[in-house]
Every structure is written in structure tokens, then in C-alpha cells.
Amino acid sequence: MNADSRLFECREEILSLTMWLANVNSIVNTEGEKVIAHAIHTHLASLDYFRNYPSHLAIVQTEDDESERYNVLAFVKGEKTQNKRTVILMGHMDTVGIDDFNQEQKYAFSPEEWLQFLQSGKLELPAEVQKHAASGKWLFGRGMLDMKSGLAANLFLLSHYAQHPEELEGNLLLLAECDEEDGSHGVLSALKTLKQWKKEHDFQYAAVINSDFVAPLHNGDANRYVYKGTVGKLLPSFFVTGAETHVGAPFEGIDPNFIIAELTKQICYNPELVNEALGETTKPPVSLKQVDLKPVYTVQTALSAFAYYNFFTHSWTPEEVLSKLKKKQKSRLPIA
Numbered sequence: 511m512n513a514d515s516r517l518f519e520c521r522e523e524i525l526s527l528t529m530w531l532a533n534v535n536s537i538v539n540t541e542g543e544k545v546i547a548h549a550i551h552t553h554l555a556s557l558d559y560f561r562n563y564p565s566h567l568a569i570v571q572t573e574d575d576e577s578e579r580y581n582v583l584a585f586v587k588g589e590k591t592q593n594k595r596t597v598i599l600m601g602h603m604d605t606v607g608i609d610d611f612n613q614e615q616k617y618a619f620s621p622e623e624w625l626q627f628l629q630s631g632k633l634e635l636p637a638e639v640q641k642h643a644a645s646g647k648w649l650f651g652r653g654m655l656d657m658k659s660g661l662a663a664n665l666f667l668l669s670h671y672a673q674h675p676e677e678l679e680g681n682l683l684l685l686a687e688c689d690e691e692d693g694s695h696g697v698l699s700a701l702k703t704l705k706q707w708k709k710e711h712d713f714q715y716a717a718v719i720n721s722d723f724v725a726p727l728h729n730g731d732a733n734r735y736v737y738k739g740t741v742g743k744l745l746p747s748f749f750v751t752g753a754e755t756h757v758g759a760p761f762e763g764i765d766p767n768f769i770i771a772e773l774t775k776q777i778c779y780n781p782e783l784v785n786e787a788l789g790e791t792t793k794p795p796v797s798l799k800q801v802d803l804k805p806v807y808t809v810q811t812a813l814s815a816f817a818y819y820n821f822f823t824h825s826w827t828p829e830e831v832l833s834k835l836k837k838k839q840k841s842r843l844p845i846a
């Protein structure tokens with residue numbers, strides 16, 4: 511088989527795996543997470559390799575989790591040379607919700623119908639999206655990009671080497687994890703199996719490849735990036751208590767929403783809060799939640815409010831971030 515036809519075959523197979531995965535509604539914290547894990551497990555279990563080596567495949571329930579959900583893990587031992595070195599292919603099976611599809615939620619997990627609908631012109635689309643839809647070269651649908659297509663590529667690679675272990679030096683391990691979009695119960699629970707297999711099979715974990723999506727750095731950026739290393743993510747949170755008062759006597763108290771608003775103004779998009787390392791800077795913090803704790807409408811001001819912010823780091827420790835933010839809280843607030 512020549513390289514071109516081999517490439518075509520890869521593409522077709524990854525495409526069909528992507529469509530199969532995208533058809534499963536696996537929104538985080540729903541039953542769908544269970545469904546997709548079992549589907550992937552059943553798919554792998556049907557391969558001759560895993561029939562011969564059933565202990566090389568596992569579906570493992572998460573720990574300390576309020577939801578019932580599972581990770582799927584599998585590995586192929588290379589037979590080209592005996593080698594401890596093991597590469598982990600990592601990808602999540604869950605997706606975010608579909609509220610943003612509004613009235614068209616029925617299409618979220620039906621990429622073909624969704625594309626037809628987008629091509630029909632019934633929906634007003636940005637010019638670039640319109641162009642992509644018309645070209646037929648792009649796929650649409652919840653999770654298509656983040657990250658069923660990446661997961662499909664991982665499954666393809668594992669399946670390929672399961673059929674040809676004689677081509678593989680070292681070992682290839684697949685981790686398909688749940689709950690990436692929320693509490694990370696999946697990856698945290700998976701550590702146990704990874705450690706257990708490391709011991710049992712004398713694996714030396716050499717690299718982890720996370721095939722989640724990457725985005726263009728600016729409009730029209732056609733590059734496709736491979737990022738080395740990793741970025742830290744923190745979630746600094748503020749709880750603010752005010753002093754309640756009647757709206758008719760606003761200066762008798764202090765509104766916690768006013769304080770939180772000022773904090774958000776100081777923190778969100780602030781270039782002083784990006785962490786530079788080796789010429790690369792993190793994205794600045796943005797708020798992921800900002801809310802007061804008053805349950806219903808009244809003419810009394812809120813008693814308390816809270817906010818939390820996404821905060822990426824390259825080198826700063828949580829302690830350093832905390833001290834930077836405490837400084838903001840102290841020095842820049844209007845009432846400090």
C-alpha cells in the first residue's frame with residue numbers, strides 16, 4: 511500500500527470514528543458519560559488483540575464522585591523490541607452542554623443534519639462559518655472539535671498498533687477519561703490504574719499526548735500548533751460580605767456587588783496578571799462566576815457575593831498568585 515492510500519485510509523477511519531463518537535450525547539454530568547465509556551470499551555473489546563489480552567483493557571468507575579461514570583484505559587505492548595517506554599494517548603469523552611444551540615438543540619449530536627441545516631441558510635451565520643459550511647470540508651456539532659475528533663485519532667492509533675504490535679517499539683496506552691469539562695474526577699481517578707499498570711508491567715511513562723483542540727492565535731492564523739509542556743490553572747475565589755441596607759438609604763450599608771464588580775474590573779483581562787515564561791505568556795484571567803447570594807428580589811441590598819476567576823500560570827505558585835490578588839484587593843478597591 512502506498513503512502514497516499516494509507517493516508518486516505520487513516521483519514522476515512524478517523525472520520526468515521528469521529529462521527530460515531532459525535533453521535534453520542536456525552537454532556538458532562540449526565541448519563542451520556544456512562545454510555546460513551548461503555549461504547550468505547552465494547553468497541554475495543556471486539557478487537558482480536560484485546561480478546562487475546564483482556565487484562566490490557568479496563569473500564570474503571572471514578573472514585574469519590576457523586577455521579578456514576580467511567581474511564582476507559584487500554585494498552586498495546588510493542589513487539590518490535592522489548593521496551594519499557596510507554597506513551598500515553600490522552601483524551602476526554604465528555605462535552606460541554608448544548609444551551610448555545612438554542613432552538614436547534616436537536617442537531618447538536620447529528621453532525622450531518624446540522625451541516626445540512628447550516629447550509630440551508632435558515633440561520634444567520636458569520637461569513638467565515640458560512641464559507642466553511644458551504645465548502646463541505648468542515649464538520650460541525652457539539653464535541654466535534656473538543657474533542658471527539660482527537661479521541662478518534664487516539665482510538666485509531668491504538669487500534670492500528672493492536673493489529674500490528676510488531677510495528678511498535680515501546681508501549682502505547684490509551685486513556686479516555688470522563689468529567690474533563692467539570693470536576694476532573696476522570697483523570698484524577700485514572701492515576702490509580704496508571705500507577706498500578708506501571709508496577710505490574712514495568713512501564714516507564716515517557717510522554718503524554720493530549721489531543722484536545724488547539725485554536726488559532728489570531729484571526730486568519732492557519733498554523734496548527736503542537737504545544738510542549740503544560741499550563742497551570744488556578745481558580746482564585748473571593749467571598750465578599752457587605753452590610754445590608756434599604757435601597758432608600760444606600761450609604762447606611764455597603765453593597766457587596768459593588769466590591770465584587772471592582773475586583774472583576776481589576777482582575778479580568780489585566781495584562782499585569784499574565785505569567786510569562788520563555789517568551790510565552792498565559793492568557794489573562796477572566797471571571798467564570800460572579801454572583802450575589804440573595805435568593806429573591808427584595809429592596810434590601812445583598813448580604814454577600816462571590817466571584818471566581820480562571821487564572822493560568824506558567825511558573826507562579828498558587829501562593830504567588832494569591833499574594834498578587836490580595837494586593838489588588840487591598841490597594842485598588844474604592845473603599846480600601
Ligand SMILES: [Zn+2]
Nearest residue numbers: 656657722723
Ligand atoms: Zn477539551
